[in-house]
Amino acid sequence: MTTALITGATAGIGAAFARRLAGDGHSVVLVARDEKRLREQATELHDRHGIEAEVLSADLATEEGIAAVEARLTDAKHPVDLLVNNAGFGNKGEYLEVPMADELAMLKVHCEAVLRLTTAAVRGMRERRRGAVVNVASVAAFVPRGTYGASKAWVVQFTQGAARDLAGSGVRLMALCPGFVRTEFHQRAGMGTDNIPGWMWLDADKLVDAAMKDLTRGKSLSIPDPRYKAMMGAVKLAPRGLLGGLTSRTGRKYGPK
16 A cells, blocks of 8 residues: 655645545545644544545644654655645735745745655655655746745746656656635635636646646646646747736736735
8 A cells, every 4th residue: 555645635735635545545644734633634534445544743834844744754664655745825915015934934835845845755766666746836837926926936847857857767746736726725815716707716626636647647747727728828928028917917806805
C-alpha cells in the first residue's frame, strides 16, 4: 500500500485529494493547522475506506511547521510515495495595502515550504526510483496580478524545471493550476465572491480527477478544465501591457472586497 501526504488537507482541493487518494486505497498523511479537524477527517477516511490515516498538525508559515513535515517526508521506514503541496492562502488587498508580515508569510508557505518539502520528498523517491509530487499553483501564475500570482508563478517555474532535471529518474513532478474553486479560500481571506460568474467556478473533486489523469500521463503542468485552458491560451496571445490592465481590473471586480 502506497502513502500520500497532503498539505492543507482539511478543506477544498486538499480535502478532495485526500478523499480521492483514500478511495483509491492509499494510506494518507493529512497535514494542516487545525488538529481537531484533521482527526475528524482521518477517522472518516479510515472508517469509509479502511486505509491508514495519519495526522500531522503543522503551520507551514513557521520554521517549526515546515521542519516537522520535512522530518515526516524523510522517514525512510515510512516512505511517502506521493506529495501534494496544496497549503496556501491569499491576502486581501492590493500591493502596499497588505502588511509586509502577511506578504512574507504567504511567500514562506507558497515558495519556501514548497521548495523544502518537494526536496525532502524527492530525495527518497529518486533513490527508490518511484514517486510523484503535485504542487498546487493557480492560473493566476500566468497573468501579472499581484504577489499571489507572482508566488504561484514561482511554483510553476520551479516545478517544471525540477521535472526536467528529474526526467528518467522515475519521479514525476506536476504543477496544478486551477481557476476559481469552491473552497474556503476566499472566505478565509475576506474576499467577496458574489460577483464571480457561475461558469468560472470549478468543482474540487472533478478538478482532482482531471489532475490525477494528467499526472498519470506524465504532464508537468495541469490546467484541469477546458474553459481555463482556452482562457490561458488567449493570455499567451495578449500583449503584456494590455494584459496587465485587464487583470488589474478583473482583480478589482472579482477579487477582495
